[in-house]
Amino acid sequence: MAEDRADDAARYGTEAELAAFQEREANGEFAIRSAPASPGGKKGKRASRRLSQLSNALISKRASYASIASVASGAPGATRPAQPPVDMEDLDSTALDDFFDFLSMSPTCTPTKMAALPFLARAMVADVEPCLTFTPETTRQCPVKKLVEAMLSAEVAVETYVPGSLPPRSGSVASVASNKSADAHTAAPKQGGGFFSSFMKKNTAPSPSTSAAAPPPPPPPTKCTLCGVHPDMPYVLRSPSVGAFPMCRFCRDRVVAACDFMAFARNLRAGHYNGQNMVTVWVESVVLRSRMLHARLGSLAVLEQPVAGVPAAAGGGRPTPAA
Structure with a gap:
């Protein structure tokens, strides 16, 4: 004993x-307190x-x-200030219902239908989309909806930016599309493709009978192409659907925080958390959403310390992009 x-x-x-x-x-x-008798039905x-x-x-x-x-x-090993244990009665039962419904329904859903489930849909409206909304110009060149869809499909990468290494991959997508066109006289490059491909919108595909020189590359940006504020751009956002955007470390934090939450949702759908305590997993979702809030405020460093029981990518330290 x-x-x-x-x-x-x-x-x-x-x-x-x-x-x-x-x-x-x-x-x-x-x-566990028993619920009052219910007449039945969905509720x-x-x-x-x-x-x-x-x-x-x-x-x-x-x-x-x-x-x-x-x-x-x-x-x-604990890093948070002393606070009482979580009381289940203090948690929003509706939010918990949505979370448990997501766990049971998402494995059989497509990524598009998964995004429509209440747990993820509310998080996207309240946290993910605001975290990825920068300036009106950025929204035109990098639509938030397309970026979120790319994150759902794990098609977003955050890399170290080397000046002179762009135009990006997506800038070449337009030229490849025009080269494969049946009529080179009428083919036109696709719009979009990130910051460095905006100059291509005014150009048409060259005729095979002419030897016109390719347009010169645009000058490198002098400020973050997402927020338009900070001159230092050590990172670049890349995605086949939206292009490439050199960005500052604060915009990088916003993109990575959103990527981490979307990766968490994909992992829930894939069953990677099966067998774990679901209350702990719920707490992890709250931590990940709070990271997006702090990233929007430019204060992600406040959450840099690791949190006991939560993986480093969700609770502390600068996480590796989980795209």
């Missing part, structure tokens, strides 16, 4: 913390399913308490 208590103390904290937890457990604080089934899923998630309540209490109590 003493060995079991010592093992519990090592896993869940000090003897005092373990005793406090056991007292709360004995008082029924961790018991009744939804509530029943939610209670069942919450029950499964809280079967391992000690492990859940340990992951939260280690942060709240200032245990070794």
Whole structure:
């Protein structure tokens, strides 16, 4: 018995913390409250399913308490200030319903239908799209909807920008399309293609009977092509659907924060979180959404410290682009 208590103390904290937890457990604080009787229908089934899923998630309540209490109590490795454990009654039941519905429905959905599920749709409207909205000019050249669709398909990359390495890949997409056209006299390059391909909109495909020189490349940008403010552009956003945009580190943080959340949604759909505590996974989604808010404010460094129980890409440190 003493060995079991010592093992519990090592896993869940000090003897005092373990005793406090056991007292709360004995008082029924961790018991799931039954929902009032429902006449049935969609709402009744939804509530029943939610209670069942919450029950499964809280079967391992000690492990859940340990992951939260280690942060709240200032245990070794914890970086957040002391705060009480999460009470399930303090969480929005509608938001949890949407999250659990996403877990059960997304594996059978296409990426387009997945984006229409309430959990992801609300996050996109509230966090993802605002995080990727910069200036009116940027929105015209890099439509937010197209960028989000590219993230859903894992077709966005953030790379180190080397001046002189562009025009980008997408700038060549237009020329390839015109070369494959059946009539070179009428073929016209596609519009869009990022900052460096905007100059091509005024040009038409050259006739095969002429040897007109290719238009000169545009001068390199002097300011971030997304926000138009910062002169330093150590990164570049690349995507086949929108083109390439050299950007500052603050815009890079915004793009990476959005990529991380969309990668999280794709991983949920793929079942990579199966078998994990769903309350912990829910907390991870909240952390990822808060990163987008801080990135929009230019203060992502506030969340740079790692968070116990959350992967580095979601809880701390500069994450590797998960596109």
